[in-house]
Amino acid sequence: MMSEKDFIQNHYNLAIENGSFQWSAPSNIALVKYWGKKDNQIPANPSVSFTLNHCKTITKLAFAKKENDGTFSFDLLFEGQPKEDFKPKILKFFQRIESYCPYLKDFHFTIDTENTFPHSSGIASSASGMAALAMNIMSLEKVLNPNISEDYFNQKASFLARLGSGSACRSVKGEVVVWGKHKEIDGSSDLFGVEFPWPVHPDFKNYQDTILLVDKGEKQVSSTVGHDLMHGHPFAEQRFLQAHHNLSAIKGVLENGYLESFIKIVESEALTLHAMMMTSMPYFILMKPNTLEIINKIWKFRSETQIPLCFTLDAGANVHVLYPANVKENVLQFIQDELVGYCQNGQYICDEIGKGAVKCN
Template sequence: MTYDRPDLTIISSDVQPGSLRWRSPSNIALVKYWGKYGDQLPRNASVSFTLDGAATDTTLHYNVRKDHGQGVDVQLSLDGKLNEGFSTRTAKFFERLLPIYPFLKQLSFRIETNNSFPHSAGIASSASGMSALALCLVSLEEKLFEPFKDRAAFFHKASYLARLGSGSACRSVYGGAAVWGKVDGVPTSSEEYAVAVTEKLHPVFQTYHDDILLISKSEKSVSSRAGHGLMEGNPYAPARYAQANQRTNEMVEVLKRGDVERFGEILESEALTLHALMMSSQPPYVLIRPNTLAVIERLQEFRSSTGIPLYFTLDAGPNLHLLYPNVDAASVKRFIREQLLYFCEDQMYLADRVGKGPEQLEVSVSD
């Protein structure tokens, strides 16, 4: 599929200044995407839960350019302050989109964005940030040109654009659960964009909790972008890709039938496999911290003694996501407060759960 649209050009004098605003959540991968090829395409399929509280609120202001430059004109402010690094990154992203959206170079953009969670909190800010920005851009396309034939087409394109900025961001444009990559049990699945599998979720997973323990808020030593690149020389990569594809297919079925035990088994194995791949890369690197392991041991003891299906996962960092059913929330939160906060930096954790997905918001008068 190609979304290249040389016809999406505008006559600048016809366009009035305007603003669009989306709030988009982050997501937590249940089966991990690790390794890519081509233009941000995944080496294996993945499936994720969309979060609720951890989100990015982005407002896209646009106006007709006066200088008619050849490149793009973008400024981005994070939490009310102009951020040169993010402005440069966003400008490069817009330049990549020029074959799809030629009109971008005819407008100037001012972007205001903020996160509901602290930076380096073990939550994928690139997923929420890029998905929010992609949703603003697709809404802009509709505003300047014509509506999409249906909402599925709208979100497919938003997911496609988000993927070009951050692979995992393509899953954040949907609520509940989403898959990215070809999955046998999901006929509409694709490597180019994610699709929702929310309608397949058993009721127990629709209200699932995800509490994030902040073991460390420090910047990780190896970026996810670099980690993906190191998979190219990893001797275990081919077996891993096959395993992940098989597990994604199985996880979709597990989510459908509500099997919380099998869910947890796959979840934890995926987390440890991800970090084993990092340790077997060349050069190898370790992102898990001693307190990460201490919490895992306490968690496994708690699960064994209580029978409560509390399981963990990890992204590419030391911070733990604890996933469990809503019926067990009181017991788990007491366990976190009494036994696990000691291992967290500043004794911090973030309580979250499976969410309903992005939301278009009214632009505030102050914007």
Template sequence: MNFSVTDNHFFKETSLLKEEKKGIITHRSPSNIALIKYWGKHGVQLPNNPSLSFTLTNAFTETKLDYQTKNETESKSEISLEFWFENKKNEKFEQKIRKFLESLLPTQPYLGFVHLKIYSQNSFPHSAGIASSASSMAALALCLCDLEKRLLNTLQNTEEFYQKASYLARLGSGSAARSVYSNIPITTWGKTDVVKDSSDLWASPYTLPIHDIFQNYQDTILIVSAEEKSVSSRAGHALMETNPFAKTRYELAHSNLQKLAFALENGDTDTFIEVVENEAFVLHALMMCSSPPFILMETGTLTIIKKIQAFRRETNIPICFTLDAGANVHVLYPNKYKKECLDFIDKKLKPFCFEGKYLKDHVSNQ
């Protein structure tokens, strides 16, 4: 599918832009936590292996886009942008968003026809150590697709609308491709035989059967560190190009996705735990095998992992962990064990969190 609007259709529709138009568009997008990790890319933000993620509920970004068409004398080849984060002008974020929008101009020229004011805020503290790029870029991409829809009368089909939003979000942040689908518990991104019609270009709702035990699955996010990562995810992805274990990793991701699909359908928490923890360990092992190598886990991360695994052995509660590309720990467990797990987290794991911080979240429900 071609999502460019630079063909004749666009230039026919530019007559719509001669009349002044203005409005406000608002979208909210959730964060997500990958169970099958995306690590390594090629081309323009294309994944080297498929990924699968839980869509979260309480951690989200809300973005408001205030737009007004430019007058006839103003340049249509430049981005006009003002950006506010948490009700304050943010030059650093504005530069990042401006660069992103400028990269879209060749294929989305309508962006040059409007003045944009963007207001963004998170439901979670920005300094809490939770990566917000997925939710923020997804919310922005949804706003941009709504803008195109209003200006050019395109994207009337719901599936096409969300596919393009995911496509644009991916160009800003790979994991953001999976965050455009609110209220969808699981999403996948990347071509795989396991999921029909999957694509490297955009993420899709996971349509295979999901056992009841994985409905409303809990994710308590332990903030081990609130400091900026020593190596960015962008740099980490680039290092996969020379990683000696890259080929094996990509093969493993396909295999693990098959196993996880079986576990999700059959309520097999043992296999779920095996795959999810393996994916977390492999992700960080790849970092340590990069050239140069780097470590994003902290001492508290390892201590928490050991305590989770010990608690699981002692209680037979199917609690497990996963890690993003950072030090913080996502503690995953079925809703039926919520009380026991939260008690354990508060008493045994909280002391290893930065300022005792952790966030309670759960997988989105349809």
């Protein structure tokens, strides 16, 4: 089993002077949620997610050799323009990963990043952003140490991404990704995400995710604060057990194509996530009235048509509508007819399952 020490290398060839890489990495949406974490970005319970395809961050990392004066040196651009308010998060990330990437202080970096989804859309970009940056850093490491294997490259990229944003570790590789140690999933780890190790039923291939943008504003409670509120939460231990149970259950569901069971697990997980927020101290509500209107409309439509669409939520007000590709036309018509009016400015994004990070050059 891999440990943190396995990601510390001591042999780097620092002869390279400059260069650049570019990677894209997608966002992901958890089916079984993680909420609550231990020190050093370790999840309190395992999770499993669909990797998305179109909602992604594209990041170019240019590097130039400098004197190692004990400091990190980087410029940060967002869509080609300096973005000073992003720099503290990147600096904190570099500080967290320095012991695993000791060469960072030997280079000046220019990080130029952009999202394929609208800025301030309410879609969390930390997962895709940190995953894309981690892939670029590992491309540099591969130049400095050509002997590392592809598996090591991907595992360490996921490991590094996790230290920037927990869920980012699920955006590196794979259509369905498990993060967190689970007794029934060989190779599962709290340190990095792993591909779902069994074949996924054809009904879940090319699964669709239409994201309804209910509220594009900044959340009143950050995910970091929300995770911390699970410490001492009266229902925390039962919730962690529930997540293990649901991951066991959804394993068979994804293998066998049990859409009805999939719907029950995914919707229950979404509502449980928000129940944890509403019962923490202090308590908070991230759903909006239109979130609830959409949920009720989905339940009514599913009951009347028997079309197997369902919803999930992240730690916010937006609604992810999940459904098989073979009912896409009917579901999109339903969204146009009945749900778009609950979206801010009528905005929604159509996405589907993707395969993870991709090198662009």
